[in-house]
Amino acid sequence: MADGLIARSRHRIGPFHLHRPSSLAEALDLLPTAAPIAGGVEWVEVMKRGGTPAALQDITKLPDLATIRQEGEWLRLGAAVTHRQLLIDPIVEGAVGGFRHVWREIGNPRIRAQGTLGGNLAASNPVYDLLPVLLALEAQLEVADASGTQCLPIQALAQRPRHSLILAVRVRAGAQLVFDRSLRPVIGIAAVRRESSIQAAIVWAQAEVRAAPLDDPADWCDQLPHWVDDAHGTAIYRAAVAPVLAARARARLLLPVGAA
Amino acid sequence: MTQLVLNGRAVTAPADPQLLLGLWLRDSQGLTGLKLACDQGVCGACTVLVNDQPMGACHLFVWQVEGQRVETIESLGSPTRLHPLQQAFHDHGALQCGFCTPGMILAALALLRVNPHPTREEVQAALSGNLCRCTGYRPIIDAVLAAAEAMAESPP
Numbered sequence: 001m002a003d004g005l006i007a008r009s010r011h012r013i014g015p016f017h018l019h020r021p022s023s024l025a026e027a028l029d030l031l032p033t034a035a036p037i038a039g040g041v042e043w044v045e046v047m048k049r050g051g052t053p054a055a056l057q058d059i060t061k062l063p064d065l066a067t068i069r070q071e072g073e074w075l076r077l078g079a080a081v082t083h084r085q086l087l088i089d090p091i092v093e094g095a096v097g098g099f100r101h102v103w104r105e106i107g108n109p110r111i112r113a114q115g116t117l118g119g120n121l122a123a124s125n126p127v128y129d130l131l132p133v134l135l136a137l138e139a140q141l142e143v144a145d146a147s148g149t150q151c152l153p154i155q156a157l158a159q160r161p162r163h164s165l166i167l168a169v170r171v172r173a174g175a176q177l178v179f180d181r182s183l184r185p186v187i188g189i190a191a192v193r194r195e196s197s198i199q200a201a202i203v204w205a206q207a208e209v210r211a212a213p214l215d216d217p218a219d220w221c222d223q224l225p226h227w228v229d230d231a232h233g234t235a236i237y238r239a240a241v242a243p244v245l246a247a248r249a250r251a252r253l254l255l256p257v258g259a260a
Numbered sequence: 261m262t263q264l265v266l267n268g269r270a271v272t273a274p275a276d277p278q279l280l281l282g283l284w285l286r287d288s289q290g291l292t293g294l295k296l297a298c299d300q301g302v303c304g305a306c307t308v309l310v311n312d313q314p315m316g317a318c319h320l321f322v323w324q325v326e327g328q329r330v331e332t333i334e335s336l337g338s339p340t341r342l343h344p345l346q347q348a349f350h351d352h353g354a355l356q357c358g359f360c361t362p363g364m365i366l367a368a369l370a371l372l373r374v375n376p377h378p379t380r381e382e383v384q385a386a387l388s389g390n391l392c393r394c395t396g397y398r399p400i401i402d403a404v405l406a407a408a409e410a411m412a413e414s415p416p
Contacts (some may be wrong), residue, residue: 009297009298009299010283010299010300010404012278012283012294013278013279013280014278015276015277015278016277016278017277018277018323040320040321040324041301041319044280044301044319044320044321045300045301045319047278048299048300049378052278058323073296086315104385107384107389108301108302108306108316108388108389109367109388109389110304110315110389111301111316111317111389113313113314113315114315114316114320116318156342168313190369226360232280
């Protein structure tokens with residue numbers, strides 16, 4: 001490509017050093033100077049725009065990071081598990097009914113085969129679909145740093161310790177999920193029923209992704225303070241459709257099992 | 261160095277961590293069937309198969325496919341003896357400019373390997389990440405369904 005022409009593709013990436021730790025201790029030692037990479041979906045995008053770091057570490061070979069495990073009533077989803085693994089592993093659908101129906105429309109088949117849970121969360125992209133689902137599921141985040149391993153509520157994702165590694169997401173079994181993405185990217189509602197209680201998270205429509213108990217759609221909306229007003233839709237529109245979508249999600253979750 | 265199996269042949273690629281699979285396949289291996297179009301994982305023109313799974317070569321590093329089987333469109337058929345998918349795309353007018361076709365055919369091949377008798381909806385889902393700006397998709401889906409029948413009768 002001649003100088004002065006702007007190439008729309010064939011982006012090249014600057015050199016970086018790649019570490020390949022095989023133990024968690026080794027990975028944590030490297031963490032201050034080498035950020036983690038798993039599927040690489042996020043990093044490739046960042047690096048094509050010139051944001052290549054000096055060093056990265058491939059964390060996919062760390063023990064228990066690419067596995068899905070049932071531990072009592074909890075499901076442990078390793079941070080390097082791909083979206084495709086989530087889709088095809090029957091224990092995920094067994095623990096969270098409706099998950100497969102939702103997740104088969106996320107991204108595209110190639111992105112689902114490459115992108116990982118941990119990468120999706122670490123990207124902190126407010127338009128991504130995983131965080132609202134995990135908030136509605138009241139999931140836990142397993143993180144490790146030099147002082148040890150701990151579980152945090154998923155709401156604490158942004159407040160996780162500096163130089164910590166996301167190891168896994170933990171989800172309690174016995175949930176039913178619906179995710180209304182029909183008005184994407186204006187507003188989306190992920191709702192989860194456990195026994196008689198419903199927890200619903202809103203995405204793309206508020207200053208932050210947040211979840212609250214959904215008993216009454218109007219009350220649920222009253223807890224949401226900052227409607228986004230942008231090129232996709234006005235704040236007035238978002239505030240008007242939110243209770244409608246919330247009522248629909250609630251109605252779908254309250255149908256007899258199998259009818260949704 | 262990175263070892264991999266490319267179109268059935270053991271090959272060695274440079275170990276540079278920043279080397280993207282799509283650039284290496286096109287520039288060093290002469291495999292220009294895959295296209296680097298959107299270059300951000302959306303369009304599917306760079307689709308290759310990695311251990312039978314469609315992956316985007318524009319957003320995958322070579323070291324990520326170490327020890328794995330990579331297949332490109334060049335591994336299918338020949339000008340005188342087309343693969344059943346290539347023949348079906350030809351017969352059904354499933355391509356015009358042809359830019360998306362290598363990715364479409366590999367995505368379809370990955371589906372047919374695990375699901376030899378897909379429904380129309382299953383074909384749509386498997387091709388949902390491959391964009392075509394010419395044909396309007398219907399002939400492409402018709403072609404994949406026809407190829408499935410042809411391959412069931414006489415496997416390639």
